[in-house]
Amino acid sequence: MNSVEISNELKTLLAGNNVKEQLSVPELVEKATSRGEAILTVDGAVRANTGKYTGRSPKDKYMVVEEASKDKIDWGTTNQPISAEIFDALYSKVVSYLKEKEEIFVFKGFAGADEASRLSISVVNEYAWHNLFAHNLFIRPTDAELANHLADFTIVSAPTFHADPAVDGTSSDTFIIVSLEKKVILIGGTEYAGEMKKSIFGIMNYLLPQNDILSMHCSANVGENGDTALFFGLSGTGKTTLSADASRKLIGDDEHGWSDNGVFNIEGGCYAKTVGLSAEKEPEIYNAIKFGTVLENVVVNEDTRIPDYNDETPTQNTRAAYPIDNIDNIVLPSVAGHPNTIIFLTADAFGVLPPIAKLTKEQAMYHFLSGFTSKTPGTERGVVEPEPAFSTCFGAPFLPLPATVYAEMLGKKIDEHHVNVFLVNTGWTGGSFGTGKRMKLSYTRAMVNAAIEGKLTTIPTEQDTFFGLAIPTAIDNVPSELLNPRNAWADKAAYDAKATKLAGMFHENFQQFANVSADITTKGAPLV
Known part of the structure; x- marks a missing residue:
């Protein structure tokens, strides 16, 4: 499958009637809660649990071996090679899987505040709360920028799609695969939203140094x-x-x-650890948790909906994802x-x-x-x-x-x-x-x-x-x-x-x- 075929298949996916594109924060909050993906806290934050995985899955991260980049990549246990054939087959399966979903969610935005070197990105999500995470963590476009937006890279994330290692050529049912040639990041088998942000960071770590940045x-x-x-x-x-x-x-x-x-x-945006968080110790982060913030794996009282940041039962890697302008003292x-x-x-x-x-x-x-x-x-x-x-x-x-x-x-x-x-x-x-x-x-x-x-x-x-x-x-x-x-x-x-x-x-x-x-x-x- 070449880049044109990948692009056409993606266009077909995004043209579907089930696509909800560039929803507002209130709309995404409504979707996430009504679909049972998350609950609302007393502060208006969306609390989601990431299930089996509460952190990154580095052993399930791959880069496709491609002609233009293969001699530049530092191959090894961090950048594990995978064939284009495996990527193509999984990509087709994931796209077909998402086409059958009642709703999927798309965010369009940017990575990089420097307009001269920024990356245009699209994020396609199975979960509404994942799309809210993308909205919070990446750079949100103006109306004018959105009208002319053309993605340089696309994340396609299907957390409930699980690979079959014996058939699909992966190490487990989880996969995070980057194709630099086809400009796609394919994620499946994990609900941990941090995989999206770190995958885009990896792309920037490849592109920026080649422009002396x-x-x-x-x-x-x-x-x-x-x-x-x-x-x-x-x-x-x-x-x-x-x-x-x-x-x-x-x-x-x-x-x-x-x-x-x-x-x-x-x-x-910011992706802050919340274990032990308090207004006294970290007031800037504590006060940034407002309506539309995504809380990952934070224990919340079922009756009062008050978060307990000291409860480490699910994981010590509890997180808050919020737009950077939730903090008052910033540079914009x-x-x-x-x-x-x-x-x-x-x-x-x-x-x-x-x-x-x-x-x-x-x-x-x-x-x-x-x-x-x-x-x-x-x-x-x-x-x-x-x-x-x-x-x-x-x-x-x-x-x-x-x-x-x-x-x-x-x-x-x-x-x-x-x-x-x-x-x-x-x-x-x-x-x-x-x-x-x-x-x-x-x-x-x-x-x-x-x-x-x-x-x-x-x-x-x-x-x-x-x-x-x-x-x-x-x-x-x-x-x-x-x-x-x-x-x-x-x-x-x-x-x-x-x-x-x-x-x-x-x-x-x-x-x-x-x-x-x-x-x-x-x-x-x-x-x-």
Whole structure:
């Protein structure tokens, strides 16, 4: 099946009488609740459960092997190859399946706030609440833009269609397949809506670098003086929480591009973790949950319809998806100048990395390529407690190109714009997971604010013995005994053993980057 045939089959699907296109938020809320897909909370949010899967399914994600892209893709366990024949057969089955549905829902919009490089997208959904999710997370078109909208890429999502691995050539009944040539993302067998947003991010990660634009898995905000800050990190490290700061305007919470003109948001909404959410700890996120927000897997009282954000029974990966303009303190359009500060966020389950450290250029490149964190429960299937993990560029699951492409672009931009880079550990202190405690958000905010405000450039530092990191000796509103992580451990010998173990894991992981500069491997790596 060639691209023309795919296009014609899609046109036939979208011309059906069952298609509901570009419904308003109230209409989608009505559909989602009347169809039994979701319930309404006291705040007017739509609460949906995602069933069997409450996180991404990375082992079921594939890219079609195609002539124009096959030599560019970094093939492996992240970008798993699949044949065009398998894709074509599944595509026809899914389209036929959706044609028989009483209703399907279509959203048209964009990815990328920079009009010069944005991607036009269409999202075809079996579920109304999925279409509401797409409306909230992607960039919504004006009436004029909608009239001239022609999709560059289309998501076709059928969560209740399950593949037969023996017949369809997949690993399980779930599949997320990207065809760059046919410009289609095919999703089936999973109700987790995050697959849609991350698939489009993957497309942008393929396209933008080829136009000399760095695509980044990070949040971003900007101060009154135009000082932009980027926050890199995987799910659960605090990107959304730390970028939603009342004293700074939010650019975006998860996905950005960095062009010659500055930084721009790829999305039109936020996908915030809600476990433990409260008005006191995270007022910006808490107050953004309004009518039309999508809540995933949040426990809601059946009588009062009040969400219980502390109940982790379904998953720790409970989420809220809302338009970015649900937050008052934002930049619209979602663009800003070049960054002054970059924060690498890690949730260290070993509890041995400092809560904040200033990085040299070589250390910045080393830690960007390493992308160390701990996977937190619920973000992926099968993760039930934090696990140490290295995710290249703090976003390996979403990067189709070799990691060095993104790393070299970042290094060049750090030099060009004289950016200060910090490593911030939002994980454990005083011991490993199970013994120590998670770093208090108030302390992390104080450290991050000090870094962004330039206060850490003049404070004396001490060098960490194991990782060679420059640790500030004092920061306002942060207990000084927490700054050097070894001091926070009662058992110093246990700390030394854990730090040595983690340093060894860094060295072992970095062996995959044989072609990087010798300066990065010698000056950026741990000392032991």
